[in-house]
Amino acid sequence: MARIEERLVTMIEPAVAALGFELWGVEFVRAGKHSTLRVYIDHENGISVNDCADVSYQVSALLDVEDPINSEYFLEVSSPGMERPFFSAAQMQDYVGETVAVELTMAQQNKRKFKGVIKAVDGSSVDFEVEGEPMTVNYSTVKKAHLVPQLN
Template sequence: MATITERLTNMLAPAVEALDYELVGIEFIRAGKHSTLRVYIDHPQGISVDDCAHVSRQASAVLDVEDPINVEYNLEVSSPGMDRPLFTAAHYEQFQGEMAQVVLSVPVAGKRKFTGVIRTVVDNTVTFGVGEETLDVEVATIKKANLVPNFD
């Protein structure tokens, strides 16, 4: 059975892509009446507030028809920003050599949280360089990951 974020991604991706944006990923944060559905979009020319509003209207229409969430929530549409979230193996491939903060759903080599360099991606396994060691992590076990902004 698909998770809520997988179902939402499959539901919203066609609408977002029809508007000529990339659906980077979706986060659904359950918090009772203060739940949040966050939709990250991108475009080669960048993202403006107007872009977010345009996608928000389209996503709202789809969500109103499909009604996939049974609690109150706020819809947020955002650019990925400098601390871009990473959701798929393709994202890790795209940002090889970059530093990422990672939180795992299960520990790997005794680590649940770490910051490391994205080294390689092979068959949904990401190899991170963490200090002097390397960690091989299945994408499915990554709870959350974000790029660490580099201001150099």
């Protein structure tokens, strides 16, 4: 996770928790005047539009006071959704046996992008099965990862 996202998580997490939600992750996508701060929240009973609005109101007020981003941006608050992005190896623990799309910062076993089944998570190490072959990845080398929903 980039430095700005780490600072934002530290700043936002208590406010989100106080509202009864889990802060799943934060993404800051730089695009000049069209930059976007995405805040993903989760709850065991799901997330409604009103939940997102409540969190947006609290987080927006907090960001106005703290002013951690020195450029214009849009704030988006949502659930992680069906294609749940992962922000840590620990988040993958509950998804062992599920298929994940992964993009690495550098190729490993001649793959930079792949889809694989999570076999095990041990600390920051994630074991996948990719095209029938085992592959172990240290989460620090993951650029992006998200769940691949299985629609039956």
